[in-house]
Amino acid sequence: MYTDLAFLSVFRLKKVIFALLACCIFLGCRSTKSITYFQPYSPRTDEVITNMMDVYTPTIKPGDVLSIVVNGLDSQDRELFNLPTTTQNTQSGGYVVLHPFRGFTVDEFGNIEYPQIGTMKVIGMTTNELEKRLTEQLREFFVSPTVSINIANFIISVLGEVNRPAQYVASNNQLTLPQALSLAGDLTIFGRRDNVLLIREKDGERTFARIDLTNRNLFDSPYYYLHAGDVIYVEATKGRFTSTDRTYQLTPILISSLSFLMLLFNFISNNVTK
Numbered sequence: 001m002y003t004d005l006a007f008l009s010v011f012r013l014k015k016v017i018f019a020l021l022a023c024c025i026f027l028g029c030r031s032t033k034s035i036t037y038f039q040p041y042s043p044r045t046d047e048v049i050t051n052m053m054d055v056y057t058p059t060i061k062p063g064d065v066l067s068i069v070v071n072g073l074d075s076q077d078r079e080l081f082n083l084p085t086t087t088q089n090t091q092s093g094g095y096v097v098l099h100p101f102r103g104f105t106v107d108e109f110g111n112i113e114y115p116q117i118g119t120m121k122v123i124g125m126t127t128n129e130l131e132k133r134l135t136e137q138l139r140e141f142f143v144s145p146t147v148s149i150n151i152a153n154f155i156i157s158v159l160g161e162v163n164r165p166a167q168y169v170a171s172n173n174q175l176t177l178p179q180a181l182s183l184a185g186d187l188t189i190f191g192r193r194d195n196v197l198l199i200r201e202k203d204g205e206r207t208f209a210r211i212d213l214t215n216r217n218l219f220d221s222p223y224y225y226l227h228a229g230d231v232i233y234v235e236a237t238k239g240r241f242t243s244t245d246r247t248y249q250l251t252p253i254l255i256s257s258l259s260f261l262m263l264l265f266n267f268i269s270n271n272v273t274k
Contacts, residue, residue: 035189035193035214036214037178037193037213037214038213038214038215038216038218038219039214039215039216040216053219053220053224053225055174055225056174056225056226056227057126057128057174058126058127058151058154058173058227058228059124059125059126060106060110060122060123060124060125060126060127060130060151061106061110061123061124062106062107062108062109062110062123063105063106063153064105064106064151064153064228065101065102065103065104065105065106065151065152065153066103066104066105066106066112066122066127066130066149066150066151066152067103067149067150067151067152068081068082068103068104068114068134068147068148068149069082069147069148069149070082070138070145070146070147071145071146071147071148072142072143072144072145072146081115081116081138101152101153102152103152106122106123109121109123110122110123110124111123114134116141117134117137117138120133120134127149127150127151127173130149131147131148131149134147134149135147150171150172150173151173151228152169153169153228154169154170154171154173154175154228155167155168155169155170155228155229156168156169156170156175156180156226156228156229156230156231156232157230157231157232158180158181158183158184158232158234159231159232159233159234160191160232160233160234160235160236161187161188161190161191161192161234161235161236162181162184162185162186162187162188162191162234163184163185163186163187163188164183164184164185165184166184168180168183168184170226170228173228174225175225175226176224176225176226177196177198177211177213177218177223177224177225177226177232178213178218180226180232181213181232181234184232187213187234190236190237191234191235191236191237192234192235192236192237193212193213193214194212194213194214194215195210195211195212195235196210196211196212196213196232196233196234196235197209197210197211197232197233197234197235198210198211198223198230198231198232198233199230199231199232199233200223200227200229200230200231201229202227209223211223
């Protein structure tokens with residue numbers, strides 16, 4: 001009779017231990033639906049063809065620093081027409097450190113001062129349009145010049161629940177939201193993928209937009225292509241701090257409880273076998 005009761009106690013103890021372990025695993029799990037990017041419109045098919053939106057082309061505005069590179073000249077001419085741009089950005093502790101930009105700064109009236117040509121009004125032009133215009137004007141001084149222009153201070157800020165929050169420079173002046181998040185090392189497990197905040201300033205107005213990364217509608221969004229000065233903020237989930245606090249509070253208790261149950265289990269098992 002004693003042996004039967006002992007075996008029954010051991011069996012029940014095993015069930016309790018397995019139940020506790022199952023609870024730990026369950027509490028540690030998170031639905032994949034809340035963290036999967038670009039989920040299909042229909043769960044039955046994943047092959048959907050949509051028209052691609054036009055690539056965003058930035059226009060020049062006051063405060064922009066233009067990197068202008070003129071080729072086809074001798075060394076002395078290069079020194080005159082090609083100002084040094086920003087030095088290479090460096091990494092420090094996982095963060096991107098931006099060095100001062102050097103180039104042709106667009107003043108408050110939308111003009112730049114260019115060698116031999118003088119004042120040029122560039123506000124509202126794209127870099128491609130300015131390349132063509134400057135190339136034509138430089139033909140008066142040189143044969144077959146080639147001009148390459150980009151906005152050197154095209155900066156995007158990524159904050160919040162990402163692995164490398166920092167400011168990033170889009171050297172080609174074209175950057176998408178997924179690309180910016182990739183530069184930042186992707187979202188952490190605690191980042192809300194369904195409610196990313198994008199802050200944009202344009203024409204004296206500040207826009208606050210919420211973006212759902214789990215939905216493929218992102219690719220049709222006006223915020224898919226980023227503008228210079230955009231700020232991306234990834235909000236933390238509600239369970240970010242509560243889960244951390246509970247982990248610190250419950251982990252010692254849980255470990256102690258499991259250790260006690262295992263000792264009790266071994267004690268009963270040893271007595272049963274005697």
